[in-house]
């Protein structure tokens with residue numbers, strides 16, 4: 001149970017990962033340095049690129065296009081190559097770029113791209129999760145910096161191989177937990193929850209969720225159907241699996257990994273701690289043709305420097321009830337409900353909590369207009385706590401949500417800053433996600449030992 | 456007996472002074488506030504040392520500012536309700552709105568400085584009577600009571616105005 005690889009027996013496919021890695025010509029798993037303690041590649045590599053440099057994007061589906069849109073707003077990088085196994089995706093993006101007079105070389109296989117493209121400084125990887133490790137590791141081995149989408153991999157060993165490849169190459173590997181570069185999240189963490197202010201006081205509980213309404217599986221235009229041998233070459237059984245890879249155990253990590261990984265990362269980052277125990281329940285209760293569970297409820301226990309914290313997290317893909325997606329930190333002096341959606345973000349001060357005057361004076365928070373006091377008749381219990389004073393974090397962001405994270409990556413390559421989500425840090429957080437998946441699958445509490453988080 | 460012969464009634468003198476300064480401040484600041492508005496500024500969040508926060512975060516802050524172009528005689532919701540009243544014709548209301556803020560500032564200044572106290576109090580009373588009429592018509596009974604308190608204070612000040620001292624003019 002405590003072996004980080006135990007969960008593989010419960011369904012995550014180790015053999016498949018090994019096949020992919022070796023197919024990609026990477027002997028990393030057998031290399032002695034894999035689990036070694038090479039220096040973290042947080043510091044930029046030796047070659048500092050000039051102000052404007054060339055990049056490529058691998059994986060041009062929904063997320064690849066969102067990242068591309070954000071990249072187009074960053075004038076100091078040039079997209080010179082794109083790569084996707086689905087011609088439908090690459091043609092769409094190629095045409096889109098042509099409209100902005102950007103001509104790119106198009107590839108089906110990332111290895112061909114790496115052979116041919118000699119001016120690249122960095123690669124953005126937005127393929128399905130099971131391709132992250134092979135593509136990322138090849139790019140790092142080719143001496144390129146990589147921005148790879150979360151979840152790092154659908155297997156823990158895949159994710160670990162990426163950290164090893166990062167360390168071996170000395171290149172940067174940023175993982176797409178973009179909240180870590182979001183100024184609102186940074187201010188919330190460093191100026192409200194942590195730092196000198198510790199404005200919420202001791203945090204005792206966390207509640208978070210990502211609830212989405214039930215939907216139908218992704219389809220595809222008939223004319224864009226790929227041949228079975230082409231699909232098989234890239235690890236997909238059929239078009240339905242190709243389009244809905246998230247729900248298949250060999251290809252993705254299910255909703256706890258797909259949606260939860262972002263938010264569980266925030267739990268760990270804000271607490272500056274990793275869980276000690278996790279209990280969870282989940283099931284494929286609704287969708288008949290998915291391998292991964294569609295709903296999960298997780299309870300983490302943390303032992304932080306300030307005391308124990310219990311954290312609930314739920315992901316629902318069959319109901320949007322409960323107010324969307326957020327992470328709520330509850331302390332004795334106040335509570336903070338964070339969300340990537342600023343409209344969901346909320347901050348409350350306990351009536352007896354310590355003063356927030358300094359935060360108000362320094363514009364870290366602003367007070368909302370007081371809500372009218374409830375009528376006496378509306379009170380159900382004489383001991384009811386008074387309505388909490390409500391505040392906002394007035395940080396505004398005029399950029400798309402992924403842009404600051406990409407900018408942080410590019411600026412780190414230039415040696416101007418450090419990555420906000422380097423792979424080693426991301427992996428520690430994602431281990432907590434793997435532990436929750438293990439708890440769902442084994443139906444048993446899972447103990448998380450400090451050494452489990454050593455990467 | 457003449458005023459000269461009477462000893463100074465300090466209680467009444469101070470009562471008038473208090474009322475004069477209170478009503479003067481009330482009129483002056485109410486008039487000035489009619490030129491106030493708030494605007495939203497986007498500025499860098501600063502750290503404890505006054506340097507831009509390391510996150511590069513920009514914050515939206517509300518700033519109150521004064522400008523002639525901000526002038527609004529009464530809040531727009533109130534103006535809308537009053538505009539629907541048949542007994543308040545536009546040719547009367549518009550000029551009243553146009554001068555209200557300026558007159559309040561002027562009356563406030565004269566009361567605080569202590570010039571033309573009685574006439575200033577009478578003008579202030581007139582303004583509050585006019586406002587009361589409007590509020591009666593739109594059935595804002597709370598506002599009417601609120602103004603009635605002012606009217607009472609103005610009347611008391613007029614009664615006590617004979618104890619006027621510490622003024623530039625005696626009137």
Ligand SMILES: NC(=O)c1ccc[n+]([C@@H]2O[C@H](COP(=O)([O-])OP(=O)(O)OC[C@H]3O[C@@H](n4cnc5c(N)ncnc54)[C@H](O)[C@@H]3O)[C@@H](O)[C@H]2O)c1
Pocket residue numbers: 058059060061062063064083084085086089108109110126127128129131149150151176177178234242243258
């Ligand atoms: N950070 C975020 O907020 C966020 C949001 C959504 C998705 N994601 C992540 O982005 C990644 C992509 O998700 P998506 O929603 O775009 O999926 P998608 O299915 O829409 O797109 C994946 C694309 O990758 C291509 N592809 C598959 N295998 C490939 C390979 N070997 N080489 C090159 N291209 C390949 C597919 O043809 C497809 O065009 C996933 O890892 C997902 O977890 C992150």
